Structures are given as C-alpha cells and as structure tokens.
Amino acid sequence: MDLTPLLSFLAVDLLLVCVPGADWAYVIAAGVRGRPVGRAVAGLVAGYALHTALAVAGLAVLVAGSPRLLTALTVAGAGYLLWLGWSVLRHPAAPRAADGGADGGAGGFWRGAAISGLNPKGLLLYLSVLPQFLVTEGAHAPVAAQTALLGALHMACCAAVYLTVGVLARRLLAARPRAARAVTRTSGAAMLGIGALLLAQHAL
Template sequence: MDTALLPAFFAVSLIVIITPGADWAYILSHARGTREAMASIGGLLIGYAGHTILATAGLTVALALLPGALTTLTFVGAAYLCWLGVQSLRRPSGFALSAPAQVTPVQAQAISTTTGAMPVVTRSITLPVLPAPPEHPLGRVVAKGAGVSGLNPKVVLLYLSILPQFISPDAAWSLSAQTAMLGGVHVLATMCFYTLLALTAVRVLDRHPGVFKPISIVSGILMLCFGVALIADQVVTLLR
C-alpha cells in the first residue's frame, strides 16, 4: 500500500462520515453534556473498531459471501434503530418542565434605618429552581452507540467497496496490515468529525437548553425513519 494514499482515504472517509445518518441522530440525542456526548462517540468508535477487526481477519468478506448474512444483519440493524428511535420518542431528553419545581429557601434581611428606631427584619422567601435534565448512564450510552455502528450494514458495504480500492496486492505490507491501517484511518476520521459535531451541539444546546427536547424528538424520528428505510429497501430487494 502506498502511504501517500492515506490522506486520500482520510478525505473519502470524511465525505462518507459528514453525510447525516443514524450516527448523527444518535450523537445529537445525547448532546446534553460533554461527557454524555463523548460517551456516545466512544460507543460508535467501538463499533467501527469492531468492523476493522473483522475486516482485518477476513471475516467481513466471509460475511458478505454467506447467503442471507447481510440481509439478516440489515434487518437486525434496522430493528435496533427503530427501537432506539421509539425509546427516544417515549422518553425525550430535556428539562422536565411538567415536573414539580424544586424550591430553595433564600434568606433576605432588611436594612435598619439610620435612626435605629426600626428593627431589623429577617424574612425567608423561596425561589423556584427547574430540575436539571436527567443524565443517561454513560455505560449504557456507550453500549447503545456500539450497537448503532456495529449493526449498521452500510459499514460492511463501506469496507467491501471503498476500502479495497486503496489496497495493493503487490505492496510490502500484508493485506491484513493494509486493511488494519485503512480501518484505523477511518476510525480516526470518524473520531475527529464526530467530536467536532458533538462539541458544537453541546455548546449550542448549553446556550439554548429549551431545544433539548425537540432535538431528542427529531433524532428519534430520524433513527426510526432510517430503520424503516433499511427494512423497506431489503423487502423491495427480496421481492424482485
């Protein structure tokens, strides 16, 4: 493999990554804070790293050659996306505005007059404080993210169609080493762009916390739509 092709493959990976899809929807649904957003990215990267390991071991090609394997993976991945979408719609992120407001007692003291005739009055008042949005367990966020990318059949097709174009059978490196290198470049490109996406989303949502819930709902709808689209595409293919 010509190492001069690595920047070109990095650019191709970015083109694929910047296309909005299920990964985007998943990251945005967990952009309530930096830790949770980074956890969602970590889960996605674990899934992509798993695909790299499978491709390096030659199992991706074996999976593609196994009758019905890709179809089964597509249905499983689509069902998983639909489930995540439904979960996001049932429990959208955001401030629980319908919940009773917490109250915090605040002590206020009146200032005595210069004559000293007026007594000092101490008065307690209460100010409502909105509860913070509930945070998802980070381990669960990571696990779900790994499922989003790990069960995505489009990732398998990426490793089968684009990646081999940058592999040279006559190179000094073995095919496995070249595959591992290219897979690592793809994971690196994914990490760079998704980190930028997540930090931007977190910053925007910190300034406008009221859009937490709408973003979560839209993300759930998108994941549901992606899942339904995958199922519909496979059904049409099987009926041909």
C-alpha cells in the same frame, strides 16, 4: 504503504463520516441530554473497531459472500434503529447536566457500540469502499496490515467528527430547550427513517 491511496481513502472517508446518519443522531441526543459525549463516541468507535477486526481477519469477505447473513445483520441493525428512534421520540430531551441514567454510565458506551456495530452503512464501508484502496501488487504492506491501518483511520475520523458534533450540540442547545427538543425529535425521526428504509429495501 503508499500515501496516495491512504490520502484518497481519508478524503472519501471524511465525506462519508460527515454525512448525518444514525451515528450523528445518537451523539447529538447524548449531547442534548447532558450525557457523556466522550463515552458515547467511544462506544461508536468500538463498534467500528469490531468491523475492522472482522475485516482484518477476512470474515468481512465471508459476510459479503453470504446474502442471508448480510440480510440478517442489516435487518437486525434496522430493527435496533427503529426501537431506538421510537424511544427518542417518546422521550425528547431538554438540556440538562449529566444524569445517572442508563446512558450516563456504561450503557451509553454499549448502546453506541451496538449502533455502529449493527450500522449497515459501516458494514458496507468495510465491504465495498475500503477494499478499493488496498494495494495488492508490488512491494507493499500485507493486505491485513493495510486494512488495519485504513480501519484505524476511519475510527479516528469518526472520533474527531462525532466529538465535535456532540460538543457543539450540547453548547449550542444548552440554553434553548425548545430547539433541543426539536433536534432530539429530528434525531429520533432520522433513526426511524433509516431503519424503515433499510427494512423496505429488504422487503422488496
């Protein structure tokens, strides 16, 4: 595969991943609560692995061609973000050591997978951004292989950025309970805002 579209995709993808959103909000909350950041990030990456698998299988094209299905997935993701954001606002976290709650175990992984798996931003990335960097003419790798490679690059970018964000949130806010609660509330509000915006767009 030509390195030019690969590097171009990497540059665009990094910019998109570095824009705060639901994924950032979740990993920051995990870091502030003292829960395993690696497990939360692994869950987020697993959700994008699902998007990649669907794109490689060609199912993403079917979703793009079905407005009702795309709307249903978007509404489901928005509803989940609203529920999660409200939960975070109701119970803002203070810094503490890793606990044994639901997010401290496998729940943290599955919640992360649900957030990224239902994240409309991720869905649109695979439906509209990624295809622009596929080379369909000349002696290049099959489209499915290119899709898998670009999807793997996206997952690697997510892992690197989200791990950094989660670790920094834990270290910088460990001795600042008020700041930690403020950041957690901001994360919850961000989830609520994103979810409400998505629902409003589909209600119009």
